[in-house]
Every structure is written in C-alpha cells, then in structure tokens.
Amino acid sequence: TIRLRVVNPNTTRAMTDLVGRSARAVAGPGVHVDAVQPTTGPASIESHYEEALAAVGVLEQVRLGEADGVDAYVVACFGDPGLDAARELARGPVLGVAEAAFHAATMVARRFSVVTTLGRTVGRAHELLDRYGFAGACAAVHACDIPVLALEDPASGALERVTAACRAAVEADDVDAVVLGCAGMAAFTDRISAAVGVPVVDGVAAATTFATALVRAGLRTSTRSEYAPPPSKPVAGVLGGFAIA
Ligand SMILES: NC(=O)NC1=NC(=O)NC1=O
Numbered sequence: 001t002i003r004l005r006v007v008n009p010n011t012t013r014a015m016t017d018l019v020g021r022s023a024r025a026v027a028g029p030g031v032h033v034d035a036v037q038p039t040t041g042p043a044s045i046e047s048h049y050e051e052a053l054a055a056v057g058v059l060e061q062v063r064l065g066e067a068d069g070v071d072a073y074v075v076a077c078f079g080d081p082g083l084d085a086a087r088e089l090a091r092g093p094v095l096g097v098a099e100a101a102f103h104a105a106t107m108v109a110r111r112f113s114v115v116t117t118l119g120r121t122v123g124r125a126h127e128l129l130d131r132y133g134f135a136g137a138c139a140a141v142h143a144c145d146i147p148v149l150a151l152e153d154p155a156s157g158a159l160e161r162v163t164a165a166c167r168a169a170v171e172a173d174d175v176d177a178v179v180l181g182c183a184g185m186a187a188f189t190d191r192i193s194a195a196v197g198v199p200v201v202d203g204v205a206a207a208t209t210f211a212t213a214l215v216r217a218g219l220r221t222s223t224r225s226e227y228a229p230p231p232s233k234p235v236a237g238v239l240g241g242f243a244i245a
Pocket residue numbers: 010043044045046076077078079116117118121148181182183184
C-alpha cells in the first residue's frame with residue numbers, strides 16, 4: 001500500500017476534511033490517504049504573511065510523516081507553501097496542488113486559465129506559472145474575490161460565482177480548460193466542468209494522481225544537491241524543535 005499524506009497548510013479542519021475527500025476520490029485501491037493540518041498556523045492562506053507562517057506547518061507535518069513512513073506528500077494549498085523545503089525533508093515525492101494542476105491542464109488542453117480567490121493572490125499564481133514553466137500555456141489568472149473560508153459557506157454563493165468566473169474565462173481567454181486556484185474549490189470541480197463544458201482541474205486530485213504515479217514508477221525526490229537534507233545547525237527559540245540533528 002502506498003501511504004500518501006495530504007497536508008492542508010491552513011488550520012481549518014473543514015478544509016482538511018475536504019482535501020482528504022478529494023484525494024480519496026481519485027486515490028483508488030492500494031493507496032492510503034492521510035489528510036492532516038499543522039498544529040499551529042493561520043486559518044486560511046491568502047497573503048504572503050500567511051503563506052510564510054503556513055510553510056512552517058507544512059514542514060511540521062512532513063517531519064511527522066517521515067517518522068511515520070509516508071511514501072509521498074501533497075501540499076494542498078494553491079500557493080504551494082513550503083514545497084521546496086518539504087522536498088529537503090521527504091524521502092518520496094512532494095507535489096504542490098498548483099504545480100500538479102498546471103501539468104494536468106496542459107495534458108488535456110492547449111491553453112488554460114486560472115480562477116483563484118482574492119486578487120492579492122494573483123501575483124503568486126503568476127510566479128508559480130513562471131517557476132514551473134507554464135506561463136506560455138496560461139492565458140490569464142482571474143480572481144473571483146471570494147475569501148478562502150467563504151468558499152465553504154453556502155450563503156456566499158461561491159459555487160455560482162466561481163462557475164461564472166470560469167465560464168467568463170473560457171469565453172474571454174479562448175481557453176479549453178480551467179484550473180481552480182484554491183483547494184477549497186475542490187468540491188465544485190465536476191459541477192463547474194458540466195456547466196462550462198471544458199475540463200476543470202482540481203489540484204488536489206491532480207497532485208494525488210501524479211504523486212502516487214511517481215511512487216509506482218519508483219521515482220523519489222533527488223537528494224544529490226538542491227533537495228539534499230538541510231545542514232545540521234542550531235535553531236534558536238520557539239522553532240528549536242526544527243533543528244536538524
Ligand atoms: N489561492 C488560495 O487562496 N489558496 C488557498 N488558501 C488556502 O488556505 N488554501 C488554499 O488552497
């Protein structure tokens with residue numbers, strides 16, 4: 001059995017449960033999914049400040065996973081917080097949901113657009129598109145201006161508003177797929193795809209699919225240079241527990 005740990009980097013249990021369901025929906029037999037969240041950190045991540053705080057929580061959960069024999073990890077937040085640092089700690093593959101979603105979108109469509117939460121997170125999405133090499137395939141990143149924690153609130157009309165933003169993106173950008181720019185939108189995926197008539201990519205499902213595929217292919221994070229374990233060094237103060245022995 002492949003042991004997959006899906007890390008919700010924020011501390012909202014409802015979102016941890018949501019990403020766990022989304023991963024289990026595609027994981028299939030032979031894959032055990034653990035959905036976890038940090039013991040400390042922001043309730044949601046929609047700013048650079050919250051992303052920096054959440055990265056520590058991702059590392060906390062990856063350290064625990066390594067002690068537990070976890071085979072692969074998904075960082076289930078669209079900013080992919082702590083992804084590179086997590087790769088220095090993990091034996092197996094670590095995938096971010098933005099990274100995986102971009103790859104999946106280009107496997108089913110020539111070009112895609114992203115629909116994300118707050119406008120202030122659009123720049124981060126562009127950074128990740130550049131980092132992963134998909135800037136040329138992504139026509140635009142649109143914000144629907146719904147706060148992350150409002151996505152789960154039926155009164156927010158989030159499904160309708162995200163659907164409308166996806167439909168508008170397909171028409172305005174002339175793209176053939178849409179990437180949902182927040183793990184909190186995962187439950188909307190099938191309904192939006194049916195309504196808009198194009199593949200809609202949920203990064204949690206994509207990352208789960210690719211992470212387990214990598215494990216089956218015998219591929220693990222390289223330890224030669226950039227992702228080698230961090231050097232041993234004192235760590236002062238409240239983060240002292242993170243010191244590498
Ligand atoms: N673009 C986003 O707002 N992403 C996210 N914030 C969270 O707290 N989880 C996400 O997926």
